[in-house]
Amino acid sequence: MTDLLRVKRLTAQLLAAPADSVLTVAAHFGAMQGQDLGAVLWALGQRARSSGKPATVTTVRDSFNRGEVVRGWPMRGTLHAVPAADLGWMLSLTTERLMRGAASRRAGLGLDEQTLDRARSLAIDLLGGGHGATRAEFLEHLERNGISTESSRGYHIIWSLSQTGVLCWGPFRAAEQELRLMDEWITNPTVLDRDDALCEFFSRYINGHGPATLSDFAAWTGLTMGDCRTAVRLATERGRVHPFLHNNESYFVAELTEPGIETTGPRLIPLAGFDEYYLGYRARDAVIHPDHAQRVVPGNNGMFKPVLLQDGVAIGTWKRKATSRGLLIEVSPFEPMPKRQLQHDLELVFQPFADFWETPLRSVTTE
Known part of the structure; x- marks a missing residue:
């Protein structure tokens, strides 16, 4: 990859110049990998400013506490930080395939549909009405009510309930996040049909990663190649992304710019x-x-x-x-x-x- 394309990526990644808020950063990317909580707080914060000043960990946590940003599992079975309003339509694209792919793992852990339905009911009982629980509190609640959380069962219960739109990681209590009911915590979700969601997914990806390719997007989302090609076609037709050739491969960017106008940011x-x-x-x-x-x-x-x-x-x-x-x-x-x-x-x-x-x-x- 040429130095010019690398500079363009630094710009798209908001590493050359920050955005004006944590939510703006999250929305720009669509999703940012977030299984390491401290790491994703810094990844968001180093790209954001607040009231004209560099963001702090308090700034980023406040964005979660206001319900602007959440963590969930929108793709690849991996935790990401996403704009709260967007988590639902992302899950609508990925959940069916991910749940099908994890069926054998759930079976190996003895997590049948009856157990997951029971866990879902217990989650609603514990968290309904705007209540939150830490991971430890949630797992203790399951154990008290007869659902074992040993041998990774607890993780897979939380993952399954989050993947199916029941739970998300919301506000902070001290240094850790609380689990919340997704339909209560996310008060104004964006609803998109499948084509619009695919178009939006690719557009957001290119916003935060371009120049990037179709295969990059497929690896990032874990969507089928058919869905990825549809996403590329729709986003291109609607003018959300723009293709160009580099070394005989098609790359996409959010905006076509003249060479040399990007700033490289800190070395x-x-x-x-x-x-x-x-x-x-x-x-x-x-x-x-x-x-x-x-x-x-x-x-x-x-x-x-x-x-x-x-x-x-x-x-x-x-x-x-x-x-x-x-x-x-x-x-x-x-x-x-x-x-x-x-x-x-x-x-x-x-x-x-x-x-x-x-x-x-x-x-x-x-x-």
Whole structure:
């Protein structure tokens, strides 16, 4: 991928210039991978401003607390942060296939329809009338009423009820989210027919990821190729996306622009783990050299470390440790970094991260 296409992605990903609110970020992307709660809070926050200032963790949590953004499982069986109003139409496209694909796993756990129906009734009893429950409280409620949550059963019950539109992760209680009834917490859902939903899904994906391809979208959503082609056709016909050829492959963008008008933003960017810039495409060779990929996801175990970008390319991973005196950041570069400017540059890079978490930056070291 050329440097120009990489710059366009940085712009689409709101890493070159932030949006004006957390909800605007979520709506721009459609969905942002969010199985790691702390990671998705930073992924949203580093792309947003609030009242003209950089967003903080309080800003992002407030957006969840107001019911603007929720976490759910709109695709691929993976938690994502999405605009609350959009979760329903996303599920309408993906639920049937995902539930069918998980049938053998549910059977292996002894989660038949009768058990799930009972869990659904218990969820409504516990959460109805605007009540919330933490994960632990919800699972305890199931156990008290005769439904075992051992051996991943609890997770799959929550997943199944969320996938079928009963539950979502809503407001915060301290540092964790509460489960809420989806039809109570999401008060003004957007309702779309299938064609409109497919068009919207692809349009949102390209808003936040373009330039990207049909195969990128298929990998991101887990939809059938037939549905993906329909989504591309509708979004193109309606002028929501625009195709162009690069190396004999069709890419799509939200707007056609002249070369060179995008701004690159900061040269060094600390991405969250599971960030859309890294995970939101079928191929990652535009972001990282293949020799370094195992450093980000060791053993292909599915756990993606936070990545440090330089000019849109991954140059290392990083991790944080919270202490009573502030954050300790450790950077693990893939290749030796220039020592003269290293410390000063990295402290400048990670100061906004500490500011986001509303805590001092104690130190930044390299491995």
